[in-house]
Amino acid sequence: MSAFDDLLAFQRQTEALASVAGRLGWDQETVMPRGATEQRAEEMAAMESVLHERRTDPRIGEWLAAAQPGTEAETRIAELIARDFHRSARVPARLAADIARQTSLAQGIWAEARANDAPQDFLPTLDNILMLMREKAAHLADGGDLYDALLDDYEPGARGDDIAALFDAMRPRLVALREDVLGADAQPAALSGHFAHDTQIRLARTCASAFGYDWSRGRLDIAVHPFSSGGWQDSRITTRVVETDPFNCLYSTIHEVGHSTYELGIDDDYAFTPLGRGVSMGVHESQSRIYENQMGRGRAFTGWLYQRMSEAFGGLSVADADAFYATVNRVTPGYIRTEADEVQYNLHIMLRFDLERDLIAGRLDVEDLLEAWNARFLRDFGVAVDRPANGVLQDVHWSVGLFGYFPTYALGNVYAGCLNAAMRAAVPDLDAALARGEAGPGVEWLRENVQRHGGLLPPRTLIENATAAAISPEPLPDYLEAKFGEIYRL
Structure with a gap:
């Protein structure tokens, strides 16, 4: 040999x-x-x-x-x-x-x-x-830089100062859109009712299948904080159930399916090599977010989901598919990152990014973290944290040592914005398929252009090859402004 x-x-x-x-x-x-x-x-x-x-x-x-x-x-x-x-x-x-x-x-x-x-x-x-x-x-x-050394584990080649500059460039448009949306006259109704645990899980499995999850190589379980695990021939997903909020379960499931199908979509020849896993957490998050948001929360798929949920729960508190689409995308100043709407999600990440950089650098002590979190959340979201479980205790990441991980969520959203623009141009009939509960055309495009490559290409090269364009933060706010401008009649 x-x-x-x-x-x-x-x-x-x-x-x-x-x-x-x-x-x-x-x-x-x-x-x-x-x-x-x-x-x-x-x-x-x-x-x-x-x-x-x-x-x-x-x-x-x-x-x-x-x-x-x-x-x-x-x-x-x-x-x-x-x-x-x-x-x-x-x-x-x-x-x-x-x-x-x-x-x-x-x-x-x-x-x-x-x-x-x-x-x-x-x-x-x-x-x-x-x-x-x-x-x-x-x-x-x-x-x-200590933080850069940790960040390199999750997004090779990325630097904290560059991410901070990216976030500073994104923040004004996101904040302006949030203020316009929250101040709009047209405010979608919340979904109300009781949604049984077992029925939610059945629907979650239906949604996972719609997005191409391979049940012969995976399974769905319950966890405190949803995650996916594994690859190649065994990639598992988890979700959580709140019986007053079925979107928590359904969209957590779709999100984790995005992660899992990335791993399952990698070329089999790369198994048990460094190429046999996702190349970075930013790219990984681009897959979960584009499944969950650009496809899963779009008007086409929510129209299909409205019918499935109406049948499963014997009717819903919203009048029709259009109202349901608005409810799915409802913007509210909530506490929980994983439940945050697309407009505010990245603002949650920016908060965590700044705090964990300060923790690693020694500018913030753990004994002062609770106060720092609450003050920053009030400043950024205009709402006082009501209890620690909705604040500093809500995420599992720091408990398992994942310092440097949080900014990859926002990077994933930026990548997803770029990929969505390219995917829509390449797959013009995608919405017609999503309206039938079939995400296959979009999943296949992502598998061909992103997932099958595994770790073969560096993150930025992979995204730029897939989109035939330089990575830019602009497609994401462009998409958000168009989508939420229509929903809220801005």
């Missing part, structure tokens, strides 16, 4: 073990007994120790030096393995295991604190995690 063959065989085993670790995480969030938290933390720490040892194995450096990749895919595989090797080697094995152990424990602590509206039960744990993440960032940054 050649050096590259040896490298690839070794990497396949590492990728397979990482998949097993991911399944442990899925299990912890869905069906693991509550009393197993400490055991699972040790299991996760042990798995991370094994993975870290493999990712820093000196033979990787030797194989890379001798490897002679022959194709574009092989060259990219070697590049990504080298990147991971050099980053992993900078992080001490002890620290990698500590992070895995502490974040596993913290998930349960966060969930209970959220359920009990008790930030004092979680913030000391968050402080411990923050210290670990700062230490990791210091090892990775090599004297550079």
Whole structure:
């Protein structure tokens, strides 16, 4: 075997073990007994120790030096393995295991604190995690910006200052649109009623099927915070159910289907290589958001969904499909990011981005985070946070150490805006299919132009190739202004 063959065989085993670790995480969030938290933390720490040892194995450096990749895919595989090797080697094995152990424990602590509206039960744990993440960032940054070092795990090549500039450019149009919408005379009615758990789950499965979810390679479960997990032949989704708000369940499901079908749509030849997963979280989020919003919340699909929901629940509180479309896209100054409308969603992300940059940089202490969150939310949204579960405790990300992850949500929206413009031009009959509950034409376009490539191309190159244009923030607010201007008769 050649050096590259040896490298690839070794990497396949590492990728397979990482998949097993991911399944442990899925299990912890869905069906693991509550009393197993400490055991699972040790299991996760042990798995991370094994993975870290493999990712820093000196033979990787030797194989890379001798490897002679022959194709574009092989060259990219070697590049990504080298990147991971050099980053992993900078992080001490002890620290990698500590992070895995502490974040596993913290998930349960966060969930209970959220359920009990008790930030004092979680913030000391968050402080411990923050210290670990700062230490990791210091090892990775090599004297550079700590936040950028963490961000690079989720959006390779992105920099915090560039994202801040992007957000500063987007914010004025988003704020202006929100003010116009909230001040409009035409305000859609909220959906009212009781929507049974089991009926919501049946409808969620119907929506997942409409967006091409492969049930032979996936499953739907309940989680406190919806997520997807896995890839290739096993990519699972979760949702949550609120019996007064079926949109929470249905659109969380469609969102996670977007993530999952990205993983399931990657070329099979890339399985168990660095190409066999989404290239960045920004690109990943572009898939979930375009499924959920540009397709799922569009007039065509909501017309189909109106009929399905009316039949399932014996009628709805809104009069017709047009009123339902407006209700689905209703803009309200709510607290919860995952339930936020398209107009305000990115403003939620900007808040978290600024706070977590300050946390990592040491400009904000965890003991002051609750006050800082509440003050910033009141300033940005004009509403006082009523309870911690609707504020600083609402997201799982910091409990599991995902510092640097939040801005990829807004980047995903920007990418989705670009992709939607290109997809609509390429698939002119998409709305006709969506009106029949068939997202297939859009899903196929995304699979061909984005999903099948996996990690083959860098994020920006992938989006620019798919759209045949430079990435621009403008298509997103253009789309939002047109859509919500019509709904609210601006």
